[in-house]
Amino acid sequence: MGSDVRMDGSIETNNSLRIDATFVGKISSSHSVVVGVRGRVMGEIQAPVIKVDGWVEGDLKAGKMLEVSGNARIEGNIYTPVGGLKLRLGGEFKGKFIMHLPK
Numbered sequence: 771m772g773s774d775v776r777m778d779g780s781i782e783t784n785n786s787l788r789i790d791a792t793f794v795g796k797i798s799s800s801h802s803v804v805v806g807v808r809g810r811v812m813g814e815i816q817a818p819v820i821k822v823d824g825w826v827e828g829d830l831k832a833g834k835m836l837e838v839s840g841n842a843r844i845e846g847n848i849y850t851p852v853g854g855l856k857l858r859l860g861g862e863f864k865g866k867f868i869m870h871l872p873k
Contacts, residue, residue, distance in 0.1 A: 773808035787817075789824075807841055822861075834872075838863065 775791035782798045789797070790806040795813045797803055802819040805811055809824035818833040822842040830836055831849045838844060840860030847865045848855065851872040857863065 805842075 773790055776794070777791060778794045780796040780798075781787065781793075784800045786801040786803070787797065787799050788804040788806060789809040789811055791808075792810045793813070797811065797813065797815045797817075799817040801817065802821070803815050803817040804821045805815075805824040805826055807823045811824075811826045811828065813828045814831065815826065815828065816831040819835050820830055820832045821837045821839070822830070822844060823839045824841070825843045826846060828846045829849065830844065830846060832854055834851065835854045835856070836848060836850050837856040838858060838861040840858040842858075843862045845864045848863070848867045850869060852869045854869070855867070
């Protein structure tokens with residue numbers, strides 16, 4: 771999906787997923803989700819590994835690791851295991867950060 775595309779709904783996949791468009795809804799992956807620099811997600815993202823280079827408005831639930839790049843903007847709550855967050859210089863985050871012990 772290119773940056774000029776907008777999708778509404780929900781995505782559930784057993785594969786890795788990259789979003790470079792506007793997506794409104796819930797995303798769930800059993801592998802990884804990447805929100806590209808031009809990507810914009812309004813909704814919840816749940817995956818073992820999440821990388822945000824774009825903009826997210828909604829909760830992020832990472833089972834292992836969440837990486838927030840210097841270009842990223844997040845408005846929502848972040849849920850990760852202890853030690854599971856990489857926040858790069860310049861990345862913006864507004865919300866609550868909830869850490870839990872790994873399962």
